[in-house]
Amino acid sequence: EPPPRTQESGGSLFAPKEYVQPTLPGCTSDLASYQLHNPTSSIPQCSAEDSAHSSQKPIEKPLEKRELRLMKNREAARECRRKKKEYIRCLEQRVVVLENQRKSLMEELRALKDIHKVE
DNA sequence: CAAACAAATCGTCACATTGG
DNA sequence: CCAATGTGACGATTTGTTTG
Numbered sequence A: 001e002p003p004p005r006t007q008e009s010g011g012s013l014f015a016p017k018e019y020v021q022p023t024l025p026g027c028t029s030d031l032a033s034y035q036l037h038n039p040t041s042s043i044p045q046c047s048a049e050d051s052a053h054s055s056q057k058p059i060e061k062p063l064e065k066r067e068l069r070l071m072k073n074r075e076a077a078r079e080c081r082r083k084k085k086e087y088i089r090c091l092e093q094r095v096v097v098l099e100n101q102r103k104s105l106m107e108e109l110r111a112l113k114d115i116h117k118v119e
Numbered sequence B: 001c002a003a004a005c006a007a008a009t010c011g012t013c014a015c016a017t018t019g020g
Numbered sequence C: 001c002c003a004a005t006g007t008g009a010c011g012a013t014t015t016g017t018t019t020g
Helices: A048-052 A062-118
Strands: none
Touching: none
């Protein structure tokens, strides 16, 4: 029997609260905005049986319930990973933007210093 | 080429977080 | 509360890369 796994104690890996400044096009600091744009993307999945005999209700309990949970969790995990990837992509994009910003500010600073020198 | 290794992806579990 | 949902960790599987 495997030892019980413990959850990481800290807050969620993504969307740290502190310091989210420059808004990149298509990238928001808001985690919610990483949501899929079409919420209708929920795949009907294998609904072969529920239309076949929807007359039964309490009978489809123990196994069906578990399968449903597993299916939903599978989907949730996919979505979670997708969001995480997107979040990282945006962070990387932000790095590029900030790096460029830094370069041009350095450039500007250098120019201003030069002006001061000749005076 | 295939075998070996590394990286990416996936499903599941356990726990955390959220919404009713 | 607690049921539903989100997410980190883990192991298994798949996919890509290197090496003899």
